[in-house]
Amino acid sequence: MTTPTPVVEMRGISIEFPGVKALQEVDFTLHPGEIHALMGENGAGKSTLIKALTGVYAIDSGRIVIDGVERMFADPAASQAAGISTVYQEVNVCGNLTVAENIMLGREPRWGGAIDWRATRSAAAMHLAALNLDIDPRSSLSAHSLAIQQLVAICRAMVVDARVLILDEPTSSLDAGEVQQLFTVMRGLRDDGVAILFVSHFLEQVYEVSDRITVLRNGQLLGEYATSELPRLDLVSKMIGKSLAVLEELEEAPKRSVAALASTVPYLQAIGLGRRGAVEAFDLDLYAGEVVGIAGLLGSGRTELARLLSGADRADVGQVRMGDTLVHLRTPRAALARKIAYSSEDRKSEGVVGDLTVRENIMLGLQAERGWTRRIPAKRADEIVRQYVAALDIRPPNPDMPARNLSGGNQQKVLLARWLATAPKLLVLDEPTRGIDVGTKAEIQRLVAELAQKGMSVVFISSELEEVLRVSHRIAVMRDHQKIAEIVNDDDVGIDDIVELIASGGRDS
Amino acid sequence: MTAWKTFVRSKIFWPVMALVALVAANTIKTTHFLNIRVQDGHLFGALIDILRNSSPLLLVALGMTLVIATRGIDLSVGAVVAISGAVACSFIASSPNPGAVVTVLTAVAIAVLLSLVLGAWNGFLVSVVGIQPIIATLVLMTAGRGIAMLITGGQITTINSPAYKQIGSGFWLGVPLAVLIAGGVFAIVATLTRRTALGMLIESVGINPLASRLAGVQSRTIIWTVYALAGVFAGIAGLMISSNVMAADANNAGLFIELDAILAVVIGGTSLAGGKFSLSGTLVGVLVIQTLTLTVTILGIPPAVTPLFKAIVVIAVCLMQSPVVRTKLGSRRRVPVMAPVPAEVVS
Numbered sequence: 067m068t069t070p071t072p073v074v075e076m077r078g079i080s081i082e083f084p085g086v087k088a089l090q091e092v093d094f095t096l097h098p099g100e101i102h103a104l105m106g107e108n109g110a111g112k113s114t115l116i117k118a119l120t121g122v123y124a125i126d127s128g129r130i131v132i133d134g135v136e137r138m139f140a141d142p143a144a145s146q147a148a149g150i151s152t153v154y155q156e157v158n159v160c161g162n163l164t165v166a167e168n169i170m171l172g173r174e175p176r177w178g179g180a181i182d183w184r185a186t187r188s189a190a191a192m193h194l195a196a197l198n199l200d201i202d203p204r205s206s207l208s209a210h211s212l213a214i215q216q217l218v219a220i221c222r223a224m225v226v227d228a229r230v231l232i233l234d235e236p237t238s239s240l241d242a243g244e245v246q247q248l249f250t251v252m253r254g255l256r257d258d259g260v261a262i263l264f265v266s267h268f269l270e271q272v273y274e275v276s277d278r279i280t281v282l283r284n285g286q287l288l289g290e291y292a293t294s295e296l297p298r299l300d301l302v303s304k305m306i307g308k309s310l311a312v313l314e315e316l317e318e319a320p321k322r323s324v325a326a327l328a329s330t331v332p333y334l335q336a337i338g339l340g341r342r343g344a345v346e347a348f349d350l351d352l353y354a355g356e357v358v359g360i361a362g363l364l365g366s367g368r369t370e371l372a373r374l375l376s377g378a379d380r381a382d383v384g385q386v387r388m389g390d391t392l393v394h395l396r397t398p399r400a401a402l403a404r405k406i407a408y409s410s411e412d413r414k415s416e417g418v419v420g421d422l423t424v425r426e427n428i429m430l431g432l433q434a435e436r437g438w439t440r441r442i443p444a445k446r447a448d449e450i451v452r453q454y455v456a457a458l459d460i461r462p463p464n465p466d467m468p469a470r471n472l473s474g475g476n477q478q479k480v481l482l483a484r485w486l487a488t489a490p491k492l493l494v495l496d497e498p499t500r501g502i503d504v505g506t507k508a509e510i511q512r513l514v515a516e517l518a519q520k521g522m523s524v525v526f527i528s529s530e531l532e533e534v535l536r537v538s539h540r541i542a543v544m545r546d547h548q549k550i551a552e553i554v555n556d557d558d559v560g561i562d563d564i565v566e567l568i569a570s571g572g573r574d575s
Numbered sequence: 576m577t578a579w580k581t582f583v584r585s586k587i588f589w590p591v592m593a594l595v596a597l598v599a600a601n602t603i604k605t606t607h608f609l610n611i612r613v614q615d616g617h618l619f620g621a622l623i624d625i626l627r628n629s630s631p632l633l634l635v636a637l638g639m640t641l642v643i644a645t646r647g648i649d650l651s652v653g654a655v656v657a658i659s660g661a662v663a664c665s666f667i668a669s670s671p672n673p674g675a676v677v678t679v680l681t682a683v684a685i686a687v688l689l690s691l692v693l694g695a696w697n698g699f700l701v702s703v704v705g706i707q708p709i710i711a712t713l714v715l716m717t718a719g720r721g722i723a724m725l726i727t728g729g730q731i732t733t734i735n736s737p738a739y740k741q742i743g744s745g746f747w748l749g750v751p752l753a754v755l756i757a758g759g760v761f762a763i764v765a766t767l768t769r770r771t772a773l774g775m776l777i778e779s780v781g782i783n784p785l786a787s788r789l790a791g792v793q794s795r796t797i798i799w800t801v802y803a804l805a806g807v808f809a810g811i812a813g814l815m816i817s818s819n820v821m822a823a824d825a826n827n828a829g830l831f832i833e834l835d836a837i838l839a840v841v842i843g844g845t846s847l848a849g850g851k852f853s854l855s856g857t858l859v860g861v862l863v864i865q866t867l868t869l870t871v872t873i874l875g876i877p878p879a880v881t882p883l884f885k886a887i888v889v890i891a892v893c894l895m896q897s898p899v900v901r902t903k904l905g906s907r908r909r910v911p912v913m914a915p916v917p918a919e920v921v922s
Contacts, residue, residue: 378789397788397791398788398789398790398791399791399793402790402791403791408789410786410789415783415785415786416783416785416786416789417786417789418783418786419778419779419782419783419787420782420783421778421782421850421851422775422778422779422782426775426779429775430775430779430787430790430792431790431791433772433775433776434776434787434790434792434793435791436772437793438771438772438773438776438797439771439772439773440771440772441770441771441772442772484790488791
């Protein structure tokens with residue numbers, strides 16, 4: 067695997083933003099024909115390192131050597147011309163165009179001044195074939211699943227004959243089968259001599275596909291390791307900088323407190339609630355002090371169910387009872403008035419208000435509830451913000467920073483703070499740990515357990531069954547837009563049971 | 576020193592510099608440009624003229640700032656200016672006692688109320704019906720002049736009412752009444768947006784409507800409010816403009832004022848993409864545009880090339896504000912977070 071000449075060599079890279087040392091003296095080496103995982107917590111400097119390599123950021127010191135020549139990329143186009151292609155976390159493709167148009171965007175073969183569409187399609191077909199992908203180039207991209215769109219994005223990145231392919235969190239919205247499909251493509255490219263830089267929060271995937279691992283923490287290099295020689299627990303403790311004992315404690319902390327389930331009257335009762343095309347009618351009782359996990363594959367109706375419970379979408383059928391009263395959750399505002407808060411899975415477009423500060427983002431829910439005329443006094447707002455920034459360890463602890471400048475995990479914490487500040491009695495969390503590092507993940511899981519212990523009712527949705535199992539007292543299983551089963555999560559229940567339920571469609575339960 | 580540095584980096588710096596440069600150019604040309612003299616207890620001078628002429632535009636631009644902050648735009652303000660003037664003048668002209676204060680106050684009340692209704696109509700189309708702002712307000716922009724014609728019967732309605740004349744050319748404590756009205760509205764809007772939570776909620780709706788909805792923000796009410804306010808402010812501006820000439824001209828009153836207002840907002844540093852807005856920026860933008868108009872006369876630039884001269888100054892200000900130009904010019908500041916990268920391949 068160790069080829070003598072690395073394709074990318076970064077030495078002593080430092081980048082400083084106002085008030086933050088984003089990278090300090092970081093080295094990074096990438097060889098042709100390897101899959102190299104870049105690991106670290108949110109805010110460790112992974113994205114910054116990638117952006118330094120691709121010319122998005124200028125480096126303050128250090129040097130970047132590509133193929134033995136020292137280079138300084140002025141902008142992303144220059145790095146791309148040098149054979150470095152990037153596929154970002156959010157799938158940035160044009161859904162309204164066809165697959166072929168997406169792949170060849172900006173590089174369409176021309177005939178005179180006009181685009182030669184036939185040649186465009188055949189070129190796209192050729193590039194798809196090179197990755198062993200069987201996708202019709204004429205089909206509209208939006209007709210395909212997220213996974214296919216991701217693969218099309220990779221195909222597009224390879225059109226320029228990239229020798230370095232950077233994949234930033236390519237798997238965060240894919241299900242298990244789709245991940246395998248992606249890995250097959252990645253392995254194929256590696257065997258063709260392409261150097262792949264892979265960023266993922268899923269340890270399993272990193273161990274499955276990568277050859278070497280570079281670990282960053284707080285903008286500093288911790289080391290480079292062969293994947294086979296680095297045990298998982300070592301990796302995790304390096305990433306979060308805590309000893310194994312503390313780690314295990316974190317893992318153990320969110321244990322269920324079935325004692326809290328003494329309440330016999332449900333806090334909220336969904337009876338035959340459903341919405342055409344989104345989720346079929348279901349019953350669900352939510353009790354105070356209980357965490358209900360929703361398990362199911364991507365697109366199984368988990369999110370749709372959460373949105374009905376929280377007024378984000380309006381139900382066509384069924385009713386919601388709270389105590390003895392029938393309630394109509396027509397809007398998120400109506401739900402918030404009933405102390406139901408919903409944290410969307412789509413952090414970027416439905417969560418964070420990027421240009422507002424951390425302070426404003428945290429206060430938004432509470433302020434919206436009070437209406438614009440009654441502004442929350444600055445003193446009280448400061449107090450609330452200070453309390454949540456400290457309690458959730460939001461970094462950097464600067465409430466006046468625009469929220470978009472925070473890393474993904476910290477943005478998630480800001481959102482949690484926003485919802486917690488409204489003092490909800492029912493908290494619906496849709497994928498609160500997606501794209502978040504191990505340490506923060508454990509913190510959030512523990513927080514959920516704590517909140518439940520204090521009497522909050524929590525609905526917890528996650529693609530990771532392991533996580534659902536760990537935090538939930540009861541689990542509702544979804545499949546094909548239907549709630550197919552509901553099980554009490556005692557110690558006998560394992561991942562296999564849930565997988566089996568999903569596979570069998572829950573007919574035997 | 577650091578306060579100065581913050582100012583230099585702020586979006587408002589170049590517009591302020593443009594204003595200073597214009598005033599300097601005028602002072603060099605006519606040395607008494609900066610003079611303010613007291614005559615009959617009233618303030619007079621070029622600077623006072625600029626302030627007074629800015630007043631209607633400032634009113635319209637304030638409303639426009641709020642609308643633009645919610646990701647909207649209001650093209651109908653010019654038409655509202657015409658309607659408001661037409662209604663007030665027609666009412667006064669047809670009343671038996673056009674000079675009476677009561678008549679004028681009633682006329683003002685009717686005009687402002689009608690402007691509120693027109694603004695609310697825009698707000699209804701945008702927030703409830705969900706029509707794109709540019710189309711929704713285009714409806715009233717086109718129809719509005721027709722409505723104004725209907726009110727004035729196709730004639731230029733001239734009136735003779737000393738009380739009404741006060742709005743546009745009167746003085747109070749030596750200061751032009753129009754300036755006081757515009758300044759008062761500015762203060763009210765500033766208080767309304769920054770002392771209550773309205774400003775933050777407007778920005779939140781403008782930056783991320785979906786997230787705002789989930790956070791329980793009543794975007795519909797907020798959007799409706801800003802269009803209604805824009806209507807009211809345009810109505811007051813219409814009163815000023817018609818009072819200045821003591822006539823209602825359905826065809827030409829407030830013609831293209833919506834474009835000047837949009838320009839003022841943009842010069843002031845508020846992005847047309849919505850979100851963060853700056854009222855003081857808009858104020859500076861309005862002053863730049865008005866000073867420019869006066870400069871053209873003072874420098875003796877032929878009227879035929881006036882638009883070209885204006886365009887050059889405006890493009891210079893906008894260029895200096897552009898992040899691209901600012902990075903190219905010296906201070907190589909990195910922006911920690913870039914705008915969303917357009918495609919999945921860095922290109």
